[in-house]
Amino acid sequence: MSRDELIDTVDAATPRLGIGQRNRRFAQLITGHLKRQWFTYILLVACYWLVTANYRLLPNASNSLGVSWFVVRLHEPVAREHFVAFRAPNNGLYPESLWWVKRVVGVGGDVVTRRDDTYFVNGREMGVARRSGQTGRAMELLSVPESGRVLGINELFVMGDHPYSFDSRYAAIGVVDRNATIGRAHAIY
Secondary structure, eight states, X not given: OOHHHXXXXXXXXXXXXXXXXXXXXXXXXXXXXXXXXXXHHHHHHHHHHHHHHHEEEEEOOSSSSSOSEEEEEETOOOOTTOEEEEEOOSSSSSOTTOEEEEEEEEOXXXXXXXETTXXXXXXXXXXXXXXXXXXXXXXXXXXXXXXXXXXXXXXXXEEOXXXXXXXXXXXXXXXXXXXXXXXXXXXXX
């Protein structure tokens, strides 16, 4: 008997199910599967809930930090040199729902000073601000008194690593309030 004849014999012997019968059979298979695997599904839902309650995966849309992806641990405190995720300030340039990631270079008690367009934290040079962005748009620099500005206990001075990073050097971002922070960002790629 050839292969084709064997297939025809098997097909002829196999009963054809109607749509209703197939739906009932499928429902029986799914019900049996769920009865056997219910605990697995409960564990999966619990793990998903635990992860999303404490972490977020966040892409970096710019090249300001040299990192493409971050895992943000929600509500984790930040310190100097940590990456921090925070909400965009209400400046009309970006939606308030946008999350930003920058490096913390100044914390409460630090002194921010500015000479010409160069910013310093505790006397250490942090970077030069540009009067215009990469697109040519004029950028207003953060105003700092000649004697310097002491950051409040809930204030952070943040910067990106790229020279054109849009960060605390500019009035539209300015000093970040800790209440606007979402958590500590951890670079993953």
